Amino acid sequence: MMTKKVAYIGCLGLIGIITTEFGVIGILPQIAAYYQLTIAQAGVLLSAFALVIALTGPLMTLLFSGFDRKKIMLAAISVFLITGIVSSFAPPFWLLLTVRILPAFLQPVYISTAIAAAVASGDKKHEHQLMGIVLGGIAVAMVTTVPLATYLAGWFNWRASFMVQTGVSALAFLGIWKALPLMPVAGKKSYGSQLMILKQPAFLLSTAMNFFMIAAWFSTYSYFADYLGKVKHMDEKMISYMLFLFGITGVVSNWISGKMLSKSIPKTTAVFLLGTILIPFALQYSGTNIWVTIGIIAVWGFFYAPCFLNASAYMISAAPHALEFANSLATSFGNLGVSVGTMVSGWIIVSNGVEFSPWVGLCFGILSLSMIGLRSLIEKHC
Known part of the structure; x- marks a missing residue:
């Protein structure tokens, strides 16, 4: 019973985090207009946000790896709560x-x-399902708080979006504080033993796969509102x-x-990655037919949603004895992908228009699939 409880509380906190990180996607055009910026500048x-995670994530995770897990989660959510409050007052850019x-x-x-807290409280055979519950917070946020924030911004103004983010972070803080017990870490691993995974070719290729995959999805998703507004009207x-x-x-x-991950991690990752190649063609040839576009968006969401779960599982499978550090690297390089995908697509949008952003994603998607192929070849010859 405790297993599911820890996983679902972790999921609640992740909903607050994702609402803060990605809640701006639906309101970027409004923010750009308010501060008189281009969409790429906004x-x-x-x-x-993503670049900071990419550059500091592994180091921060190593530094905090010996602290009580409940206290770490509370401290992190507290900062997200403060961010939402300040942002809702529309401060200078x-x-x-x-x-x-x-x-x-x-x-x-x-x-x-x-993730480490959820996995530690359950059986090894349920590891990927427990990870799925925690990382399911990403998908839940996408279906609830992120569209709600965009909807309210449409009715009122973009500051309403940050008010939603504040409310979700407050609920997450209360949930962690009230429902989770103290979770001290027993037997902290040395920094050296965790850093050893950086010498493994399979892990390095998995890291590259993660980076290219997230860059592929966010090349288009970061400009979701702008694309649907300008291209699909x-x-x-x-x-x-x-x-x-x-x-x-x-x-x-x-x-x-x-x-699916419980049966085959590489195949599952590759299947969902195929969406980065299929969706650009579907968007291109759907024209302005509203019903066809709605169907494509449904399929797009299906392929996109598990990207963080698949990336974490794929990287951990190459470093099962350094779960927390591997997870932090998955998060960091995934967010580096968010940053690079957003920036590269932004440059293309400025010079050619937002309709070209899905094709940027296709290029990154092909690179990601090639990393899966290379890792499979290396493992076959080892």
Whole structure:
């Protein structure tokens, strides 16, 4: 019983974190207009957040690896709560960017700690399902809080989105504080033993796969609202509905992926990666037919949602004895992918238009699939 409890509380906290990180996606056009910026400049709110995670995540996770897991989770959520409060007052852009960056230092610490706590409380055979519950917070946020934040921003203004983020973080803080026991870490592993995984070719290829995969998805998803508005001619309310649909199919696929990973991690990862190649063609040839576009968005959400779960499982499978550190690297390089995918796509958008962003994702997707192939070849010859 405790196993599921720890996993679901970890999931609740992740909903708060993802609402903060990705809640800006649906309101980037409004923020750009308010601060008189280009959409690519406003996109820094997402890419800078992700870049901080990429650069500091593993180090922060190593530093906090010996602390009580409940206290770490509470500290991380507290920073996200403060960020939401300050952002909802529409401060100057430099301050908005600053408070957006601060919680990024603790995001990978929270995720790796929550996953480690959930996995430690259960059987080895249920490891991927427990990870799926925690990381399911990403899909749940996509179907609930992220579209809600966009919907309310359409009714009121973009600050309402940050108010939603504040409320979710507050609920997550209370949930962790009230429902979880203290969870001290027994037998902390040395830094050296954890760093050894960086010498393993299979793990390095898994890291590259993670980076390219997340970059592929976020090349387009970061500009979801702008793409649907300018290319598919949808208004803000319709875009919020599309985010909702995107999340619904994502919840289903996250559950399916958790089951599939128990049978074959490489095949599951590759199957969902195929979406990075299929979706650009589907979006290109759907034109402005609203019903066809809705169907494509549903399929898009299905392929996209398990990307973080698949990335973590794929990387951990190459380093099973350093779970927390491997998870932090998965989070960091995944967020480096968010940052690079967002920036590269932003440059393409500025010079060629937002309609080209899915093709950027296709290029990254091909690179990611090639990393899976290379790792399989190396493991066959070992």
